[in-house]
Amino acid sequence: xxxxxxTRNWLELPLDVTASILTRLGAxxxxxxxxxxxxxxxxICKDPSMWRSIDMHNSGEGWDMEFDLDKMCAHAVxxxxxxxxxxxxxxxxxxxxxxxxxxxxxxLKRLRLVSCYGVLDExxxxxxxxxxxxxDLEISYCSISKDALETVGRCCPLLKSLKFNxxxxxxxxxxxxxALAIAQSMPELRHLQLFGNKLTxxxxxxxxxxxxxxxxxxxxxxxxxxxxxxxxKRCVEQIKNLRRPxxxxxxxxxxxxxxxxxxxxxxxxxxxxxxxxxxxxxxxYFEFSGASxxxxxxxxxxxxx
Numbered sequence: 481x482x483x484x485x486x487t488r489n490w491l492e493l494p495l496d497v498t499a500s501i502l503t504r505l506g507a508x509x510x511x512x513x514x515x516x517x518x519x520x521x522x523x524i525c526k527d528p529s530m531w532r533s534i535d536m537h538n539s540g541e542g543w544d545m546e547f548d549l550d551k552m553c554a555h556a557v558x559x560x561x562x563x564x565x566x567x568x569x570x571x572x573x574x575x576x577x578x579x580x581x582x583x584x585x586x587x588l589k590r591l592r593l594v595s596c597y598g599v600l601d602e603x604x605x606x607x608x609x610x611x612x613x614x615x616d617l618e619i620s621y622c623s624i625s626k627d628a629l630e631t632v633g634r635c636c637p638l639l640k641s642l643k644f645n646x647x648x649x650x651x652x653x654x655x656x657x658x659a660l661a662i663a664q665s666m667p668e669l670r671h672l673q674l675f676g677n678k679l680t681x682x683x684x685x686x687x688x689x690x691x692x693x694x695x696x697x698x699x700x701x702x703x704x705x706x707x708x709x710x711x712x713k714r715c716v717e718q719i720k721n722l723r724r725p726x727x728x729x730x731x732x733x734x735x736x737x738x739x740x741x742x743x744x745x746x747x748x749x750x751x752x753x754x755x756x757x758x759x760x761x762x763x764x765y766f767e768f769s770g771a772s773x774x775x776x777x778x779x780x781x782x783x784x785x
Contacts, residue, residue, distance in 0.1 A: 499524050506535045507556045512547055531560035533567070540571035540595065550577050557581050568592040575603025582607035590616040594734075597623060605631040612636065618643040620675075620734065626661035633665020640668060645675040647701075649739050654704050659683030663690030673698035675732065680704045681711055688718055696721035700729055701738065 493501075502524060505514055515525035524530065534556050536549065549572040557564060557580065564585040569577075573596035582588070588611050593599055605628050608614070614636040620643060632639065644658060659679040662672070663686040670693055677699075679687075684705055688694070697715070699705055702725045707715060715722050729736035 495524065499527070499530065503530060503533075506537050507531075508536060508538060508547070508549070508552065511552050511556060526559060528559060528561040528563050531556055532563050532565055534560070534564060535568045536572070537568060537570055538572075550574060553577060554580050557584050560585065562587070564588055566590040568594075569596050569599075570594040572596065572598070574598040575600055575606070578603045578607045579610075582610040586610060587613050589613055592618040593620070593622050594618070595621045599624070601625055601628040604628040608632045608635040612638070614639055616641040618645075620645040621647070626657040629658055629661040630665050633661065637668065639666055641671040642666065642669060643673040643675075644677070645673060645734070647676050647735070647737070647739050649676065649678070649703075653678050654680050656680055656683030656686070659687055663687045667691060667693075669694055671696045674702060676701045678702075678704055681706060684715075685711065688714060692718075694719055696723075698723040699725050700727050700732065701725060701736070 498521070502510060502514055502521065510525055510530075515522045534553070536553055536556075538549070553569065553573075554577060557567070562584060564581075565588060567581060567585070567588065567590070569592065571594070573593065575598070578593075578599050591611070591614060593604075600623055604619075604624055608628075608631050612635065614632075615638050617632065617636070617639060624644075629644070642662065644662075655678040658674075658677060660683065662669070663683075667690060669691045672687070672691065672694060675698060679702060681704075684699070687697075697719045700723050705725050707724055
């Protein structure tokens with residue numbers, strides 16, 4: 481006689497296995513849904529060890545999202561209790577949020593900012609001054625200038641990897657400002673990606689001089705750089721992994737369309753028998769929901785309204 485397929489109670493999994501599964505979700509999924517499944521999952525999701533790495537990956541369609549990503553991110557950072565070492569922000573963020581992260585995560589090693597248009601020089605500079613252990617920084621499609629890069633270089637002496645990417649443009653506007661800032665303030669760099677940058681051969685020479693430990697250099701869509709002769713020879717001899725301006729972009733994770741030079745040229749555009757929680761456990765959900773009046777919200781989050 482068939483008894484049908486065997487069902488498993490997920491609550492019987494060892495706690496470390498459950499935690500390992502939950503860490504594979506992004507922070508948005510954990511805070512908006514996973515932690516509300518049952519009291520066991522909620523307790524696991526409140527453990528600071530769950531928040532050593534925070535991934536706020538999203539589609540970029542924030543206007544259609546019912547959650548306040550800045551509040552949600554601040555809450556996730558606070559849950560880490562100072563143990564955060566890696567964070568990824570995409571399509572949201574402000575100077576205030578970035579400083580909040582830095583003040584509560586002084587041992588942060590990796591910071592990734594993608595299309596964070598609300599993060600400007602002032603916020604990045606102040607955050608960098610509080611992140612002496614930062615080793616890996618990505619700034620892609622953000623409004624950041626050479627001034628903030630210089631501050632990062634001065635304040636983050638352990639920085640080994642920098643990605644500073646924009647959209648490639650064929651208007652041939654030349655600028656070595658960022659290249660000079662990098663060359664003069666980041667001597668310990670091993671990996672540098674400057675996708676779409678407007679640097680010239682002179683800027684490249686300065687980087688080779690100022691960053692003698694470089695092992696990889698990505699110059700794809702840097703159309704003002706013309707490799708040849710002694711410059712190319714030097715790049716080949718000094719750089720183990722060199723991506724030239726005209727190299728394929730098939731493995732580049734963002735839109736690699738070359739722009740003509742508009743004013744927007746720098747932008748890319750099976751659970752069974754689970755003990756469901758009582759209503760009182762759904763507070764976190766409403767903290768991030770646009771429908772909440774935040775009447776019981778902690779004062780420390782007010783500045784994210």
